[in-house]
Amino acid sequence: MKSADIRRKFLEFFKARGHQEVPSSPLVPADDPTLLFTNAGMVQFQARVQGLERRDYSRATTCQKCVRAGGKHNDLEQVGHTARHHTFFEMLGNSPSATTSSRTRSPTPGSG
Numbered sequence: 001m002k003s004a005d006i007r008r009k010f011l012e013f014f015k016a017r018g019h020q021e022v023p024s025s026p027l028v029p030a031d032d033p034t035l036l037f038t039n040a041g042m043v044q045f046q047a048r049v050q051g052l053e054r055r056d057y058s059r060a061t062t063c064q065k066c067v068r069a070g071g072k073h074n075d076l077e078q079v080g081h082t083a084r085h086h087t088f089f090e091m092l093g094n095s096p097s098a099t100t101s102s103r104t105r106s107p108t109p110g111s112g
Helices: 003-016 043-049
Strands: 021-023 058-066 086-096
Touching: 003 021, 003 058, 003 086, 043 058
Parallel strands: 021 058
Antiparallel strands: 058 086
């Protein structure tokens, strides 16, 4: 199976369950001077999580382009040494909290 097939199946799975597909944000965030690159899938939802922005959907799914550039969970030294550590990657994700606060969000089905 090709990576494009995996990506599409992942997004379609969550869309079929009521999630809004959100396109990937740019690799260089325009509205966050603290980040040089998008390094995680939730970067595009930061303003919502901080209560600075409202969205017209309550569940989201996305395939976010990311750059491994160090930071809190810095494993940059692993790039090139393992088959799963690359400098550029796509992070598949889904979130029931794209528009709700963590205190009021509903649990994701099957999340335990």
